[in-house]
Each structure stands twice: as C-alpha cells, then as structure tokens.
Amino acid sequence: MSALAIKGLGKAFGGLRVTAGVDLTVAEGERRLIIGPNGAGKTTLFNLITGELRPDSGAIALFGRDITALPSRLRPHLGLARTYQIITLFPRESLLQNVTLSLLGRSPLRWNPFRRLDRQTALLAAARAALGRVGLEALAERPLAQTSYGERRRVEIAMALAQQPRLLLLDEPFAGLSVDERKEVHALLRSIPRDVTVVMIEHDMDVALELAERITLMHFGEVVVEGTRAEVVAHPRTREIYLGG
C-alpha cells in the first residue's frame, strides 16, 4: 500500500490550470522531493492533498483510503500533517501554547470547556518534548512574536511532528534560513523515523537533494519528470526547465 496515491488530479482557477492531470504515488516511508520553478503548482498540490482546495477532477488516496471528498479538518486525524511556506502560527501565544494547540487538535480534550488547560500536565509535557526535539525547549514560554524567523520555521516543524503524522508534507522548510539553521533543520529532518513518509517542496537543491530518494519535477501544473535523484538530475528536461540549462 502506498502512503499517497494521486490520480489524474486537476485544478483550475478560472482559465489558469494550476494542476493538470497530476499522477503521483509515494511509497510508505519514502522521502520524496518535489521541485519546479515558481508557479509550477507545488504548493497548490499540497493544498489539494490537505483539502484546503477542492480538486476539479481526479482522486487522492491516503494509505489506501480515498480522501478526495473528505473535509480538510478530518484529514489530520488520518495521520496527515503539513508545514506552511508562509509561516502560519499563533503570534499572540507562547511557543509552548502553539505546540499545545497542535497536540490538542488530535485530542478529544479540545472540546472540554471545564478543565484548566494549564493543569493538563501530560499534554504540556508532550508539547515541551516536541519543542525539545527541534531544540527550542529553552524558549518554550517566549511569545512567538519575540522569536526569530528561523525559530518560527522550527516551531512549524515541531507542530507538525507533534501530531505524530504518518504522512508529513513540508513546504519549503529551508526557506529563509541561515547556513547554520539549515544544518540544524537538515539534521532534524534526517532524524524523522522511517514510519513517517515525507513529501517535501524545496528550492534549495543542495540541502534537499541529499534528503530525498525520489524526485518529482513539476512545470505548469504537470509532472514532467519523476525518478531517482540521479535520473532526475541527469534528465535533459530538468536541465531545460529547472537548472536553466
């Protein structure tokens, strides 16, 4: 069974076809990199997988289950988590509260209006552990608004990992990071266990290529080339489209 199976996926905004007949199959435990120039439809593909956008045609299956018509909010409960290219966090809250909200999202406790959130020791310990995993435990109490861009990127990843996903979608996890921060995030992504399937969009070929086993190249909403790292890098269409050859 594949972690993700997409067939004939299509999406158009008016006359602009942003996803045109995309077929994509990702095996369980695989590390997949999606590359392509700006406007290739990579983030749109993510938004279709998470359900933030509705496809016009085609089907999406998550671990063998058809989720094409499933509401977006139910998909995390099937083990789907994502990070955003444009940071989408809770600016008024502390880092701890950000990750706690992520944990609550998959807990029935989120409906409880009677108990005190700050007394949920197990939940808060899990949130601290998730922050520890990305090296931010010391900043747990700090408001998000007072953290750096690189720290927020790591909070994004901590929130996604805290949900213990089976399929993790990373949208440009290295964007805007310094060289040192890149190394840290790289090590962090390498440490993700194999029972999590990872699909990553990334422009930075140097760091991303090393993490990926298979690469999909997209252009104008279509999958142009797909294969192993060596195959895609050597492919003439890759050089033509992406590497500006």
Add this chain to the structure above:
Amino acid sequence: MSRPAAVAAALLVLASVPLWVGNSYYVNIASQILIYAVFALALNVLVGYAGLVSLGHAGLFGIGSYALAWLLADGWGHLPAALAALLLILGASAVFAVLSLRATGIGFLMITLALGQILWGLAYRWISLTGGDNGINVNSRPAPFGVALDGATPFYYFTLILFLAAVGSMAVFVASPFGASLKGTRDQPRRMTALGYNVWLIRFLAFLFSGFWSGVAGLLFCYYNEFVSPNVLALGSSAEVLLMVISGGTGTLLGPIAGAALVVIMKNVASAYIERWNLVLGAIFVAIVIFMPEGLVPGSVRLWRWLWTGMRRAPARGGAR
C-alpha cells in the same frame, strides 16, 4: 496584592455595595451595571475570544426580555417562564449562529446587524404579540426560596449572584482547552482546520454560550425594569454593549465589566448634571481610542507599569547626579 486577595477584596466591595451607597437609587444603578456587565461579558466571548464582532446581540438580549414578559403576562410562573425563555434564547442563538457564521469579519457584522434589525422591526410592528411601542408590563418579580426581590437591595443581591456565576463560567471557559481552541480559531482559522479542529462548530458553540448569557442579562433587565419595549432590541443597544466591550478591553474578563460601569454611570449619573452627557461619553470614547486603543483595563495596566518603573528609576537617576 496577590490574585486571591484581589478577588476577595472585589467580592467584599461588591457584597457591601448596598451598605455604603445608602440610597436605593444608587443600589439600582449598581444592579444595572451588573446586568450590563453580564451582557458585555457574553458579547466579549464572540468579540474578544472568537474575533467575531456582532452588532445584533441586543436581539438575543431582547428575545430573553420579551419571552419572559410575554409568558408572565400569559400567566406562567416565574421559574417555568424563565426556563422557557432561556430555551428560546438558545434556539434563537442557534438560528443566529447558523445564518451569521457563513461569514466572518464585516460580513458577519452585517448579517448580525440585519438579524437584530429584523427582531427590532418585529417587536415594533407585531403589535398583537409585543404591544408595539407600548411594550409589555411585568407585574411582579420572583421570590426565589421565599425571598421577595421587590426592593432594590434584594434585587441587587440576586443580580450579583448571577453576575458572579457569569464571571466564574467565563473564567473557567477562557482557561479551558476549548477556550484555547476558540482563541486559535480567532488568530489562525486556516491553520486550525489543518490541525484537525472543526472551526465552524467551535464558533457555533461559542455563539450559543454567548447567546445564553446575553439572554440571562435580558431576563434580569426585564425584571429590573418590570417592563419591556422595542428599545431593548434597537441597534443603539447593540452598539452600546459593543462599545462597553471595546472601551473596557476585548479579550479580557475585567474589560467588559469596566466598560459596562463606565457607560451606565455616564448614562445615569452624569446625565443628572450635564444635559449633553452623550457628548461627554463620546469624548471619553475618543480619548480611550487615542490613549488606550487596547481598552481601559489593559491600558491602565500598561500605564501603571510605566509609572511604576518610572518611579523606581527616578530616585536612582537623582542619586547619580
């Protein structure tokens, strides 16, 4: 002062109001402040914690008042009439919520405004049911556990008990996981969906909670005046309570209470001395917006901290000279 000590002091002050204000006129004004504080706290659930600004909440408040007055006039007992009115409010809140939660922001505001105006129109024009401009008289106040609420002081304590219940339920709600979920939908609804939350249902439940306490305030207001008229449902009432929330400080527990006190005192006390008290109230709102845009309570806290650190620094600076 520690938090429990502050709460104890506040309780002592509230419980002793009839002893030191003396005159029953002022006891009644204190009751009015508490009733409006419950209403403002209820609206604050939506405005402050859900980020949904409603301009139709007087409709829910008014439904409570009218239902109670109508049922009492129909010969119902106080308790069944109040319970039936509360059920009706929950039903009306659910209808309000389903219609208005199709939108957020300005769209939400316009839908709630329209719904409020429809109810006002009904109260004004459906004369066979509501008495139109003449309203409905309420002949008696209840006597829970044999205590008649006819005097100003017993009614104040009755209101105080419900006010404390409202504050307590808000405090528990805000600190709960559900409260955190609601604040999350205010700040990042898109992210909340991606994290597995049902944003619509969270907002819907918050709307019911807000509607319920608005209705309780409406029942109290009906008993307080022993009379209902279309005025309680008018757009002016919705705007007034929204101003209480905003001027006091949205998303805080004390803010709406302070806002309610400010508006009620200006309306009743200042109007005795200044004919154009509306102008003064307007000037106060303008001053709040300019000097404390976050509201009276958070603004005062900020000012206090600034003065406090200023005072502690001043002697040190003097010593250096």
